[in-house]
Amino acid sequence: MYRKIIVAIALGRLDRGENILRKAASLLDAGGEIVALNVVEDVPTYVAIELPANMLEDAMKDGRDKLEALVAATGVTARIDIRNGPPAKAIIAAAESHRADLIILASHVPDFSNYFIGATADRVVRHAKCSVLVERQKI
Template sequence: MYRKIIVAIALGGIEKGEQILRKAASLLDEGGEIVALNVVEDVPTYVAIELPANMVEDAMKDSRERLGALVAATGITAAVEIRNGPPAKAIITAAESHNADLIIVASHVPDFSNYFIGATADRVVRHAKCSVLVDRQKL
């Protein structure tokens, strides 16, 4: 069905990551590729002044280790990629740079604070140039 799938996994919801990776594997063409992606957000400058200089680098290293462990635990073959910046933009940029034909992104069940879907998922759906599968998460 799909030859290149970007699976965006938030480490705050890593327990959902295995389910999303399995869904990606079930949609993948033979010989296709899955990229497990986590985005570490930038720290605003006014906050960064008070934090250790290597905080973002440490967070990216930790993300790579945790995401790598998740992928290994599932037994699914997937590349692990860590990016930093605004999550929606980083996910879309990753999809474009990998020439992906599907993005899978999780979103919690909406409430009145964001009626339709989560803010990141909403931006990805609106701006991605490929198909997007939004996997609902219960709070």
């Protein structure tokens, strides 16, 4: 079905990451590729001044380590990509740079400010140039 799939995984919800990695594997064409993506959000400058200088590098290394462990645990073959910045923009940029034809991401139960899907998922759906599959949380 799909040749290149970006699977955006939040480290705070690795259980959902496992589910969407397996879903990606079921949708992947023979010879296709899955890219497991984690985005480390930027810290505002006024906060970053008070934090250790290597915090971003440590967070990106931690993200890589956790995604590698998750990928190994699921048995799904995937390339790891760690980026930083606003999550929706980074997910869309990753999809474009990898020439993905599908993005899969999980969405939390929204509040009134983003009623239909989560804020990041909403932005990705609206601006991605490829198909987007949003895995909803079971209530």
